[in-house]
Amino acid sequence: MNEENHCRILREHFGISSVPEQYVVALAGNPNVGKSTVFNALTGLHQHTGNWPGKTVDNTQGTFSHRKKKFLLVDLPGTYSLLAHTTEEQIARDFICFGKPDTTVVVLDATCLERNLNLALQIMEITPSVVICVNLMDEANKKNITIHLQELEKELDVPIIATIARREEGINNLKEIIHQVSSGLRKSKPKQTIYSPEIEEAIQALLPSIQPIVSHKLNPRWVALRLLDGDKTMIENITRYLNFQNETDLREVAYL
Ligand SMILES: Nc1nc2c(ncn2[C@@H]2O[C@H](COP(=O)(O)OP(=O)(O)O)[C@@H](O)[C@H]2O)c(=O)[nH]1
Ligand SMILES: [Mg+2]
Structure with a gap:
């Protein structure tokens, strides 16, 4: 897909006004993990809020620059999953699948990592261009929760950045890694969830x-x-x- 075409799709389907030389970054996360705080720390005052096209859900976009590159950050609705059918989940999922962000940042709450990782694993099934931001590290410290970030990074095979967004700690590291992933300097092969043998067999057959x-x-x-x-x-x-891209009808495959 050329860049102008991509910008047109973003504008028409998602109300995202990017320009060709700008990297598009999606920000995903469960509700209340500090996503908006991370968003504000990254973009400062360079942001505006509208609605997702045809929906009454906020669509906040902001910009920042890093290493002379421009980034457009899109705050996705807070969701626990991408599989159910609320409007918020649909918006987040469609944007990650079809909006083709250059990087998707998943913000996780350090105090309840296990529950939060569910969304991260779902996103890692869709795109390899993922960065995990483990936020609320101060709250985790207060609760004597230790997170072995390097081991987690190795286990999941995606870059992980620890932040305390309220104090803007770790935000520069986050910008740096977003730059590396968006520009292709850093590539990951995120760990994939393995399902039951029956499902795995069916996947292989399809x-x-x-x-x-x-x-x-x-x-x-x-x-x-x-x-x-x-x-x-x-x-x-x-x-x-x-x-839309002139491809064969997928339904033929669905009804194999
Ligand atoms: N202690 C602490 N509080 C934070 C941090 N990040 C965000 N918060 C607070 O967590 C609450 C929820 O943050 P918000 O950004 O609105 O979460 P969102 O629902 O994910 O967008 C707010 O009161 C923030 O000030 C952090 O790193 N540490
Ligand atoms: Mg928010």
């Missing part, structure tokens, strides 16, 4: 049919999982998205 259709546009394993879910709206969205 992949050869899915791969040529979705090629590099979507992660084939993720598409296989959605087909197995039988999530009709999502299958329609994927089909529309691929048609």
